[in-house]
Amino acid sequence: MTEAPKGWDRNRMAARAAEELEDGMYVNLGIGIPTLVANYVGDKDITLQSENGMLGMGPFPFEGEEDPDLINAGKQTITELDRTSYFDSATSFGMIRGGKIAAAILGAMEVAENGDLANWMIPGKLIKGMGGAMDLVAGVGRVIVVMDHQNKAGESKILRECTLPLTGKGVVDRIITNLGVLDVVPGGLRIVELAEGISEDQIRAATQAKIVD
């Protein structure tokens, strides 16, 4: 355990995650930092799915224009766009499970070097439920995790093996942290990119998981 290096802030992580998205993609964004990704898609033609039953999620409404019948999966009031469609939950998860969503960008508590993801439960402490996360990681084309590289105690959240109950087994494709970008590859993780001011030694030191070349 070394002193935690800083690297990218939340917005830079979101901006880096936005680079993963391509024109024409249908994408699901988790809560937390992933939600910020929407601010950085620029003029790319991205359609956001909200798993409670909506494609084409728009921004927050203007004050006074909130509609209780129009919320996202984080239960926040939102708006619709000219491409929007609504559907029921069975259909919504049909398109998720069926691989129609190109990518999900999600937060994580832990990721393991084999792509295992834990982001829904801390036994005895946090018992809120998986919501749609298990369906998303099992179904979408590409799972991109955006997370802090280390916890507040400076311990790596990128591990040899997850210690928390899993959300999905071998499901993560790419990890974007404050220190850089890593891909899940055969045998471990591969460093794809370093955050500004972060050295390869620093990211290796901050990572418990095996890093391969």
Next chain:
Amino acid sequence: MTEAPKGWDRNRMAARAAEELEDGMYVNLGIGIPTLVANYVGDKDITLQSENGMLGMGPFPFEGEEDPDLINAGKQTITELDRTSYFDSATSFGMIRGGKIAAAILGAMEVAENGDLANWMIPGKLIKGMGGAMDLVAGVGRVIVVMDHQNKAGESKILRECTLPLTGKGVVDRIITNLGVLDVVPGGLRIVELAEGISEDQIRAATQAKIVD
């Protein structure tokens, strides 16, 4: 084999089948005599399902008002009613399989004393396909068969065992023929009603299946 007694004609059989229907029922009618049942429901509030994706099937259109986008499962042009709804084939058979349709009234080639039904195929002769018949007999609340008691050669179509490929196993609840009404009960068939002018001896003689008291 005795000389075939006559009993009810097609319209009387359809009228008798219509007595099976109760106010508020959702019903699927097969092609042939079952289609005629719609003419005899009187002022009972019956909603007809057409398995190609419609609830609330109306009568044939007036000449010149046929709509190629509005057909029934027999591919005939029809009309809609003020209660009508349309849906896709997966939803349509969801409601059929899920037991939401109270009754199906279907034709048959053969029925056996255990409720087996054959009405879709004569090997080497007639290979059109089962369409929605297998789903209907497996799913609806009550299966009522309307058929001639004997074939043109005077042979019973109500058998100990079906000889043709089955549409469903043990699925028939009631059989309405030109000679009367029979129920499938443990051990065989029970005579429920005789057509006008038909004696119990006549219906027994015309039936190969076991008749129990």
Next chain:
Amino acid sequence: MKKVYGTASEALEGVLHDGMFIAAGGFGLCGIPELLIAAIRDAGTKDLTIASNNCGIDDFGLGILLQTRQIRKMISSYVGENAEFMRQYLSKELELEFNPQGTLAERMRAGGSGIAGFYTKTGVGTMIAEGKEVKTFDGQDYILERGIVADLSIVKAWKADDTGNLVFRKTARNFNPPAAMCGRICVAEVEEIVPRGSLDPDQIHLPGIYVHRIVQGTHEKRIEQRTTRKKEDA
């Protein structure tokens, strides 16, 4: 085929019994059958098992049936935002079966569609797979999940006609159609009952065959997280 009832309590008459299994529509507080939930509270039906994506908040939605201790077990995907839920769960007064959100929706649709079970990749290799059959199709593992059939479905729609045809509004549709499908009896509360023939037959979200009783009422439609932006930012 009289389906329209005067009040939520009347619409539930004769269909409630202790220990029953209820499927409820809604996501968070959006599109929840709030009038029927209140009527179940008033009826005092006990030992309920409820399949619903969430369990409301402490003082609204299904949360009010926690306060009165009417729920024995929840089948849900997410139960945050509810302190009383956590208290009862941790003290083992309340049983909880977590279902992934898509699995729960599909289980409801399956149960209502005569599908006894289905194979999904969701949850493979996780706690959710424990005790469930695993089968390999084309080299990938799937787990068997069961369709569910409830004694009663309670759902909320925007509009209905008197034959039970339902139309939902925006994301308030959510779990309501699958929940409605899986109930032996389905009771729907709506904001407006419109004359027969005034709904476009092409635009009915849930055909009346799924809906046995309807009640019209006034809905609070509480907002859980009011997020807005300023006009200046647009």
Next chain:
Amino acid sequence: MKKVYGTASEALEGVLHDGMFIAAGGFGLCGIPELLIAAIRDAGTKDLTIASNNCGIDDFGLGILLQTRQIRKMISSYVGENAEFMRQYLSKELELEFNPQGTLAERMRAGGSGIAGFYTKTGVGTMIAEGKEVKTFDGQDYILERGIVADLSIVKAWKADDTGNLVFRKTARNFNPPAAMCGRICVAEVEEIVPRGSLDPDQIHLPGIYVHRIVQGTHEKRIEQRTTRKKEDA
């Protein structure tokens, strides 16, 4: 995200190959993708396996691909009304897999929804069950049916916007949504492409995520059985 193409042939460019598996919407001649079928005939793609409830008639719908011997195998529930079909089938030039109609629709929906297999009562104890796993749930037998994923889906809708959101008309909806769902690529032909924002988001039957290419054209919409009544009889 350019989805709109000028002609049916252009909309199929690069997605056709011999031996491929195509799922097609339509029931009888109602709601069939007639322009895309004609374009496949013109492309001459061979050895096709096609999942479609019916196979058209001799000179319209999928029947025209029988005349040109482009179909190797059909997966259907009903193939009456087609003499050439019978001839090729009986002479073993054409393979046929019968699926009960509801099983076929559900297999398409399942394949498009990440459901590898499902248990249905349909066909238990019949020819259809041969070689299929039987499982007992709550004392009743069910057979395992597989989800199907096609290389290509061809469907027909009434209206589309340029993002691929589709609206169908009356019973022409039928197999089109499930067929669209199960294709890796889905091409839709429509009667009218309307400006983005002119379709009510609550009233879209198939969201654009399922639809990759769209073409607008003029449809013959042939009627198979013209049944009418006289005004005097009404």
